[in-house]
Amino acid sequence: MRAPPKPGLLLVATRELRWMRRDGVALVLALLVPVIAFAVLTLIFSNAVIRNLRVAVVDADRSATSLIYVQSIASAPGVTVAERSSDMRSAMQAVRSGDAIAAVYIPENFERDLLAQKRPQVVSLYNRQYYTPGNNAASAIQSAVAAATAALPHEPGPSGYQPGALVAExxxxxxxxxxxxQFLLRAILPTVLHVVTAIAGGYAVGSEFAQRSKRAWMRAAGGRPLVALIGKFLPLFAIFLIMMVVDAAILHGLYGISFRGEPVLVAAAACLLLIAYLSFGALLVLLTQALPTGLSLIAIFCNPAFGFAGVGFPIAAMGTFAQVWGSILPLRWYLQVLFDQAARGLPPSDSVGPFAILAGLACLYFALAWARLSAIANAPPRREAEPALRIRYGRGVAIAMGNEVQRILGDRGVIGLIVLAPILYGALYPQPYLGQVLRGIPIAVVDQDQTELSRDLVQTLNADEATSVAVRADTLADAQAALDRHDVFAILAIPKDTERQVLRGEQARIAAYVEAAYFLLYSRTLQGISEAASTVSTNIATRGARSEGSLVYAAMTRSASPIEFLSQPLFNPTGGYASYVVPAAFILILQQTLLLGVASLGGAAYAIGGPGNRWLRSGPSAVFGQGLAHLCFALPGLVLYLILLPRVYGFSTLGRLEDLILLAVPFVLSVSFLAQFVSAWFRRRETAILLLIAISLPLFFQVGVSWPVEALPDFVRAASRVFPSTSAIDGFVRINQMGASILEVKGDWSSLWILTVVYGLLAAIATQVVSRNKAPHER
Structure with a gap:
C-alpha cells in the first residue's frame, strides 16, 4: 500500500496544479488571457511608423504654386490628402467627424503675394484632442510645407551684414x-501581466473560501501558513515567469529592439514584480475573505496603475497624491528598472534604488499576506449568505426589469462594480495627469563658450515654460552622470566659439542630447530647447530693437521663409495630457464596470439556482427588461463622467445634452446585451472578472485617440468594432470635447445600434439555449 504524500511545499504545489487543470478558468486566466492580450497588442503596434494620416486641404488660390504645396503634403510619408474641401467650414466638419485629423488652408492670392514678397500665410489646423495622431500629422505637414518652400525659386535678398543664427542639432x-x-509596448505588456498576476493570486487563495477547502489546504501544508502560501504561488510564479520570457521574446526577437543593460538585474526585478502582485492579490482576498469583493478590489487598485507608473505622463509632473500613490505600486519601480536597463543601458548601480524599493514592496506584501493567512488559518470559514430577493415569476419586460433591479440592489459586489467603482475611478484615475502640461523639465547645460550669447541662451532656457537649467556641468561626462541619475532629461552643449560664429554671420550649431525613453518628456524638452534657440537668434537679428518695431519686422523678413507657416492646435490648444486621455478613458471605464457587473450577475444566477434560476433571465423580453434596468443604474456614471467631472477637472464640454443622450442609450444597451450574452455561459460570478479584466488596455489603443487607427492592421481595426467602446469613445469625445453633432458621428452611432441589435439577439438566443427551458416552480 502506497504511503500518503508527505505534507509540505511539493504537496501544496501539486494540489494547486491539479485544481487548475480541473477548474479550467484558472488555467485560461494564467495561460490564454496573457497570450491573447500579448498577441493583440503586438498586432496593434505592428506598424511602428505612423503613415497615411488623413488631411483635408482647402486650396483657395488654385494656382500652380499652391498646387506644389498640395502635392508636397500628399507625398509626405506621414499624411495623405483625403479630402479637397471647398471651404474651411467643410474642412472643419471633416476634422470633427473623423474624416480628417488636420486641415490645411492655402489662402486666395497666395501665388501673387508670394511673388510680391508679402510672406503669405499657410495655416495648418490639427486635432490635438487625438494626441499622438494629431501631433504626428502637424509635424508631417510642417515638414511638407518646408520642403515645398525650399523647392521654390528664391530671388537674392538685400546685401549687407546679417548675423548668423543658432541651430539646435x-x-x-x-x-x-x-x-x-519600443516605448509603449515595453511598458504595456508588463502592465497587462501585472493585472493578470494579481487576479490569479487572489483567485487561487479565494477559491479556498468559495469552492474548495481551506482546511485541506492547511493539511497539505502541514499546518504551516508560510508553506501553504509559497506552495500555492509556485505554479503561478512559474507560469508567469514564462510569460515574462514571452514578453522579452516579442520585444527583442519579433521587433528586434536592442537590450542595452544588465539582463540579470531585469530578470530579478521581474521575479520581484510577480511575487509582489501574487501577494498583493492574495492579501486583498484574505482581508475580505470574499472572493467577488476581493477580486473587485484588485481590479480597482491595479487597472489604473499604468497612469501612476510615469511612462505616459512623467512622475515629476504629477501632484503629491499621485506620486505617493504611485510609490506603493510595484509596477512603477519595475518599469523604472526596466527602462533604465533595457532602454537606456545605465550602469546597474544606478538602478539599485528602484530595485531595492521593488524588493521591499514585494517582501512587505508577502509578509502581510502571510500574517493575514496565519491569523485566519484555523478560523471557521466565513460564508456570505446569498441575499433573499423578492423575485416575481413570469415573463414580460416590466417583470424582468423589476427583478433585475432587485438582484443588483441585493448584490454588494455588483452594485459596487456598476455604481461605486465609477465614482472611485473618477476620483483616482485622473490624478496622475492633472498637471496637464509639462513645465520646468530639468536639463543640463555644458557651456564651453562662456560668452554673453551663451549666458543669454541659458537665461532664455530658464525663462521658457518647458525647460529649467538644473545642472551647469563642466564636461559632457558630468552632465551624462546627472542624466543617468534622473536629475536631468536632456543635455545642451554650447561649443567654444559659438558667439564668434554667429557674429561672423555663420550658423552656430549647438548639440541637444535629449532622452527619448519617455516620449512626452522627449518632445516637450526638445520643444523648449528649440524655442530658446529661436528666441536668441531673433534677439541677435534685431539687435535689441523693440519687439513690435519696424527693425524687428525687417530683420525677420530678411532671415525668414518667403511664406509664413502657422500651425494651430484644435480642441485641446494647450496640449493638456489629462484633457486628451481622461475623457476617452472614462468611457472605457464605464464599459468595463458595467460589463463586469452585469456578467457577474449572469454567473451568480447559475451559481445560486442553476439552469432554473437562469431561466428567469432568459428570452427576448427578459434580456430587454434587464437592459433597461442596467441603463437606469448606469445613468449616475454617465452623468458623472460626461457632465460633472469634465467641469470639475476643467476639460472642454462642447457637446449638447441631447446628442450625448442619443449616443449613451445604444452604448449602455449594447454593453448590457454583450454582458448578458457572454455570461450566459458562466457558472460562477467571479468568472467575469477573471476572464474580462485584462482587455481594457488593448481596447484603449484600438480606438484611435492614443494610437492612430491608420497604424492598425485592417483586420484589427475591423475586429475592434466588436466592442462598443471603440465607437463610443470616438463618438463621445467628438461630441463632448470637439463639439460635433450626432449627425457628424452617425457612423459611430449606427455602429452602436447595430451592436445593440446583434448582441440583443445573441443574448436572447444564448440565454434560452443554456437554460434548457427549465422553468423553476413558482413559490
Missing amino acids: QYVLSNPALNFA
Missing part, C-alpha cells in the same frame, strides 16, 4: 529611431 538618446513599439 538634436541627438536622440535611448530610442534613436523614435520607435513607438
Whole structure:
C-alpha cells in the first residue's frame, strides 16, 4: 500500500496544479488571457511608423504654386490628402467627424503675394484632442510645407551684414529611431501581466473560501501558513515567469529592439514584480475573505496603475497624491528598472534604488499576506449568505426589469462594480495627469563658450515654460552622470566659439542630447530647447530693437521663409495630457464596470439556482427588461463622467445634452446585451472578472485617440468594432470635447445600434439555449 504524500511545499504545489487543470478558468486566466492580450497588442503596434494620416486641404488660390504645396503634403510619408474641401467650414466638419485629423488652408492670392514678397500665410489646423495622431500629422505637414518652400525659386535678398543664427542639432538618446513599439509596448505588456498576476493570486487563495477547502489546504501544508502560501504561488510564479520570457521574446526577437543593460538585474526585478502582485492579490482576498469583493478590489487598485507608473505622463509632473500613490505600486519601480536597463543601458548601480524599493514592496506584501493567512488559518470559514430577493415569476419586460433591479440592489459586489467603482475611478484615475502640461523639465547645460550669447541662451532656457537649467556641468561626462541619475532629461552643449560664429554671420550649431525613453518628456524638452534657440537668434537679428518695431519686422523678413507657416492646435490648444486621455478613458471605464457587473450577475444566477434560476433571465423580453434596468443604474456614471467631472477637472464640454443622450442609450444597451450574452455561459460570478479584466488596455489603443487607427492592421481595426467602446469613445469625445453633432458621428452611432441589435439577439438566443427551458416552480 502506497504511503500518503508527505505534507509540505511539493504537496501544496501539486494540489494547486491539479485544481487548475480541473477548474479550467484558472488555467485560461494564467495561460490564454496573457497570450491573447500579448498577441493583440503586438498586432496593434505592428506598424511602428505612423503613415497615411488623413488631411483635408482647402486650396483657395488654385494656382500652380499652391498646387506644389498640395502635392508636397500628399507625398509626405506621414499624411495623405483625403479630402479637397471647398471651404474651411467643410474642412472643419471633416476634422470633427473623423474624416480628417488636420486641415490645411492655402489662402486666395497666395501665388501673387508670394511673388510680391508679402510672406503669405499657410495655416495648418490639427486635432490635438487625438494626441499622438494629431501631433504626428502637424509635424508631417510642417515638414511638407518646408520642403515645398525650399523647392521654390528664391530671388537674392538685400546685401549687407546679417548675423548668423543658432541651430539646435538634436541627438536622440535611448530610442534613436523614435520607435513607438519600443516605448509603449515595453511598458504595456508588463502592465497587462501585472493585472493578470494579481487576479490569479487572489483567485487561487479565494477559491479556498468559495469552492474548495481551506482546511485541506492547511493539511497539505502541514499546518504551516508560510508553506501553504509559497506552495500555492509556485505554479503561478512559474507560469508567469514564462510569460515574462514571452514578453522579452516579442520585444527583442519579433521587433528586434536592442537590450542595452544588465539582463540579470531585469530578470530579478521581474521575479520581484510577480511575487509582489501574487501577494498583493492574495492579501486583498484574505482581508475580505470574499472572493467577488476581493477580486473587485484588485481590479480597482491595479487597472489604473499604468497612469501612476510615469511612462505616459512623467512622475515629476504629477501632484503629491499621485506620486505617493504611485510609490506603493510595484509596477512603477519595475518599469523604472526596466527602462533604465533595457532602454537606456545605465550602469546597474544606478538602478539599485528602484530595485531595492521593488524588493521591499514585494517582501512587505508577502509578509502581510502571510500574517493575514496565519491569523485566519484555523478560523471557521466565513460564508456570505446569498441575499433573499423578492423575485416575481413570469415573463414580460416590466417583470424582468423589476427583478433585475432587485438582484443588483441585493448584490454588494455588483452594485459596487456598476455604481461605486465609477465614482472611485473618477476620483483616482485622473490624478496622475492633472498637471496637464509639462513645465520646468530639468536639463543640463555644458557651456564651453562662456560668452554673453551663451549666458543669454541659458537665461532664455530658464525663462521658457518647458525647460529649467538644473545642472551647469563642466564636461559632457558630468552632465551624462546627472542624466543617468534622473536629475536631468536632456543635455545642451554650447561649443567654444559659438558667439564668434554667429557674429561672423555663420550658423552656430549647438548639440541637444535629449532622452527619448519617455516620449512626452522627449518632445516637450526638445520643444523648449528649440524655442530658446529661436528666441536668441531673433534677439541677435534685431539687435535689441523693440519687439513690435519696424527693425524687428525687417530683420525677420530678411532671415525668414518667403511664406509664413502657422500651425494651430484644435480642441485641446494647450496640449493638456489629462484633457486628451481622461475623457476617452472614462468611457472605457464605464464599459468595463458595467460589463463586469452585469456578467457577474449572469454567473451568480447559475451559481445560486442553476439552469432554473437562469431561466428567469432568459428570452427576448427578459434580456430587454434587464437592459433597461442596467441603463437606469448606469445613468449616475454617465452623468458623472460626461457632465460633472469634465467641469470639475476643467476639460472642454462642447457637446449638447441631447446628442450625448442619443449616443449613451445604444452604448449602455449594447454593453448590457454583450454582458448578458457572454455570461450566459458562466457558472460562477467571479468568472467575469477573471476572464474580462485584462482587455481594457488593448481596447484603449484600438480606438484611435492614443494610437492612430491608420497604424492598425485592417483586420484589427475591423475586429475592434466588436466592442462598443471603440465607437463610443470616438463618438463621445467628438461630441463632448470637439463639439460635433450626432449627425457628424452617425457612423459611430449606427455602429452602436447595430451592436445593440446583434448582441440583443445573441443574448436572447444564448440565454434560452443554456437554460434548457427549465422553468423553476413558482413559490
